[in-house]
Amino acid sequence: MIKAITFDLDDTLWDIWPVVERAEILLHAWLTTRYPRIPERFTPLELRELSQEVIVACPEIAYDRTRLRKEALWLAARRVGYLEFDVESAFAVFFLARNAVEPFADVRPTLERLARHYMLASLSNGNADLRLIGLHDLFAFSLNAIDVGAAKPESLMFDRARQRLAVQPDQIVHVGDDPEHDVFGAAQAGFRTVWVNRTGRNWPGGLRADAEITTLVELEPVLTDWES
Ligand SMILES: [Mg+2]
Numbered sequence: 001m002i003k004a005i006t007f008d009l010d011d012t013l014w015d016i017w018p019v020v021e022r023a024e025i026l027l028h029a030w031l032t033t034r035y036p037r038i039p040e041r042f043t044p045l046e047l048r049e050l051s052q053e054v055i056v057a058c059p060e061i062a063y064d065r066t067r068l069r070k071e072a073l074w075l076a077a078r079r080v081g082y083l084e085f086d087v088e089s090a091f092a093v094f095f096l097a098r099n100a101v102e103p104f105a106d107v108r109p110t111l112e113r114l115a116r117h118y119m120l121a122s123l124s125n126g127n128a129d130l131r132l133i134g135l136h137d138l139f140a141f142s143l144n145a146i147d148v149g150a151a152k153p154e155s156l157m158f159d160r161a162r163q164r165l166a167v168q169p170d171q172i173v174h175v176g177d178d179p180e181h182d183v184f185g186a187a188q189a190g191f192r193t194v195w196v197n198r199t200g201r202n203w204p205g206g207l208r209a210d211a212e213i214t215t216l217v218e219l220e221p222v223l224t225d226w227e228s
Contacts, residue, residue, distance in 0.1 A: 001171060001227070002118065002171055002172075002173055002192070002223060002226060002227060003118065003119060003165065003167040003171040003172065004118055004119040004120070004121065004165045004167055004171065004172045004173070005114060005118050005119075005120055005121075005172070005173045005174075005175060005223075006120075006121045006122065006123045006158075006161050006172060006173070006174045006175070006186075006191070007111075007120065007121070007122050007123070007139075007174075007175050007176070008122075008123060008124060008152075008174075008175065008176030008177060008178065008181070008182050008196075009122055009124040009126060009128045009130075010124065010125075010126045010128060011177040011178070011198075012175065012176050012177045012182075012196050013103050013104065013107045013135070013216075014101040014102055014103045014104060014107070014133075015101075015102075015104075016101065016126070019097070019098060019100060019101050019102075020098060021044070022097060022100075023093075023094050023095075023096075023097035023098040023100075024044035024045075024047065024048060024094070025044055026093060026094070026097045027044070027047075027090060027093050027094040027097070028043075028044045028047070030090065030093045031090065034086070034089075034090075035077060035080075035082055035085065035090075037080035037081065037082065038073075038076050038077060038080055038082070040080070041076070041079065041080050042076050047072060047073070047076055048072070050072035050073075050075050050076055051068045051069065051071075051072045053072070053075065054068050054071040054072050054075065055068065058071070062151075063125070063145040063146070063149065063150055063151040064145065064146050065125070065126055065127050065145070065146070066091070066095075066127045066146060067146075069091055069094060070087050070088075070091050073085070073087050073090050073091065074087055095127070095129075096132070098127070098128075099128060099129050099132040099133055101128070101133055103133070103135065104198075104215070104216070106215050106216040106217050107135070107216060108135065108138070110216040110217060110219065110220070111135070111138040111216075112138065113220065114219070114220070114223075115138050118223075119140045119165055119167075120138055120139050120140060121139055121140055121141050121142065121143065121161055121164070121165065122139050122141075122142040122143070123142075123143050123144075123152065123157050123158070123161055123174070123176075124142070124143075124144045124145070125144065125145045125151040125152055125181060126144065126145075127144060127146060128144075130142055140164075140165075141164055143157050143160055143161055144157075145157065148160055151181070152178075152181035152182065152185040152186075153180050153181050153182075153184050153185025153188065154185065155185065155188055155189045157185075158174070158185060158186055158188075158189030158191060159189060162189070162191075168190075169189055169190030169191050170190055170191070170192060172191045172192065173191065173192045173193070173194060173223065173226075174186035174191045174192070174193055174194070175194040175196060175216075175219065176194075176195070176196060177195070177196045177197070177198070179195065179203065179204050179206065179209075182195070183195050183207075183208075183209045184206060184207070187207060187209075192210045192226070193209040193210050193211075194209055194210065194211045194212070194213060194219060194222060195208070195209035195211070195212045195213070196213055196214075196215075196216070197212055197213070197214055198214055198215065200214075
């Protein structure tokens with residue numbers, strides 16, 4: 001019997017990269033008015049890429065995308081000579097815009113139907129805020145890498161979810177777009193796996209998911225099949 005379904009968020013329930021790019025442009029514009037030497041030196045993409053330098057210097061915070069963004073902004077500020085920098089306000093500009101996502105049309109209706117039969121939870125490596133996005137009412141709880149202290153595919157987030165759901169791992173189905181983070185990670189934790197492949201990608205190799213779907217509408221027939 002399947003008791004619970006856990007969902008990845010970014011690129012599973014909405015497209016994230018166009019939204020991140022827009023958030024980076026808005027942050028860049030905000031910096032122009034408050035700390036102009038930063039956007040004079042760095043493009044939005046170069047600011048994003050500073051996160052990679054932060055990861056190299058501090059690999060232990062790589063799982064925390066909020067901290068990475070803030071540290072990258074600090075790095076940029078220092079490089080152009082700002083000794084004081086309001087990183088919280090800068091991050092808030094990015095964060096608000098990063099949460100202006102548009103869930104795919106199939107998301108809310110499907111989750112509403114599934115929530116009548118299963119416990120639903122979200123498991124994300126990103127820093128999406130389901131309250132800002134307006135889907136929090138559909139999930140029993142939400143975990144992300146920052147709360148847990150480790151990103152998928154590590155088993156910690158899956159193990160925490162299983163403990164909170166208080167069911168056996170094979171009674172949980174994890175649904176996500178990332179072959180490694182979602183499919184491999186959830187399979188390692190003993191969950192059943194569904195790969196959401198909305199864009200017709202080829203499977204990159206390794207053990208395949210228990211099921212593959214192209215939209216969330218296809219999830220319910222898969223579950224019905226497994227329950228019968
Ligand atoms: Mg994803």
